[in-house]
Amino acid sequence: MASNKILLIGGGGHCKSVLDSLIGLNLYSDIAIIDKRENVGKNILDVPIIGTDEELEEFINKGFHSAFITVGSVGNPEPRIKLHQLITAFGFHIPVIVDKSAVIGSDTKFGEGVFVGKRAIVNAGSVINSCAILNSGAIIEHDCNVGEYAHVASGVVLAGGVKIGNNAHIGAQTVIRQNLSIGEGTIIGIGSVVVKSIGNNAVAYGNPCEIVK
Numbered sequence: 462m463a464s465n466k467i468l469l470i471g472g473g474g475h476c477k478s479v480l481d482s483l484i485g486l487n488l489y490s491d492i493a494i495i496d497k498r499e500n501v502g503k504n505i506l507d508v509p510i511i512g513t514d515e516e517l518e519e520f521i522n523k524g525f526h527s528a529f530i531t532v533g534s535v536g537n538p539e540p541r542i543k544l545h546q547l548i549t550a551f552g553f554h555i556p557v558i559v560d561k562s563a564v565i566g567s568d569t570k571f572g573e574g575v576f577v578g579k580r581a582i583v584n585a586g587s588v589i590n591s592c593a594i595l596n597s598g599a600i601i602e603h604d605c606n607v608g609e610y611a612h613v614a615s616g617v618v619l620a621g622g623v624k625i626g627n628n629a630h631i632g633a634q635t636v637i638r639q640n641l642s643i644g645e646g647t648i649i650g651i652g653s654v655v656v657k658s659i660g661n662n663a664v665a666y667g668n669p670c671e672i673v674k
């Protein structure tokens with residue numbers, strides 16, 4: 462019989478968001494969390510932290526065949542990338558988790574490990590690549606492309622056809638004009654208004670958004 466137990470990897474604030482969505486979806490018979498050794502035995506939203514990532518094989522043997530990365534990222538996706546490699550190597554199924562209040566348009570595509578938070582909108586024709594985070598209330602308009610491990614934070618608005626590079630962070634409440642692109646690894650500060658494309662590995666913020674690093 463197929464198991465529908467899932468391990469969440471990382472027990473911080475982002476875990477709480479994903480967990481709350483997951484509980485609301487009621488898709489799994491058993492949810493458990495993996496975190497640092499010192500947190501084992503604690504609970505998040507009444508869900509137990511049962512071990513560390515050193516014991517992943519043991520949890521597979523206990524029927525946890527799905528895993529999801531719940532370590533967050535604000536500008537440093539490296540831990541999420543490493544965890545993705547780790548759980549892939551162990552052969553876990555990595556689902557897409559879409560909060561039940563999110564609105565998803567037609568002909569959208571999602572890579573594994575994507576999280577779509579509360580009241581986020583992904584409009585028709587958009588592609589969201591593996592392990593990207595679309596946080597609460599983000600609006601991804603039609604025909605956007607969000608790169609792997611990118612984090613589109615709470616309340617961001619991507620107008621139509623915007624491209625976000627892999628590993629980028631788009632700060633909360635930022636607005637990006639249609640058809641622009643944000644480069645790989647670039648951080649856009651909170652509350653920015655982006656009116657021209659920004660290249661790779663920059664830090665940029667403000668209205669109008671300008672590169673500062």
Ligand SMILES: CC(=O)SCCNC(=O)CCNC(=O)[C@H](O)C(C)(C)COP(=O)(O)OP(=O)(O)OC[C@H]1O[C@@H](n2cnc3c(N)ncnc32)[C@H](O)[C@@H]1OP(=O)(O)O
Nearest residue numbers: 535596614615631632633648649650651652653665666667
């Ligand atoms: C559910 C969630 O919580 S999702 C997470 C949501 N959070 C985010 O998206 C945060 C994104 N991060 C930011 O916006 C950060 O401010 C960054 C990355 C742009 C800059 O961070 P740091 O390099 O630490 O800069 P720091 O805070 O030291 O500020 C440096 C200067 O830039 C200014 N500044 C920083 N961010 C911004 C911004 N978004 N807009 C305008 N000015 C800014 C500061 O006022 C400061 O100015 P000063 O030197 O005149 O005092």
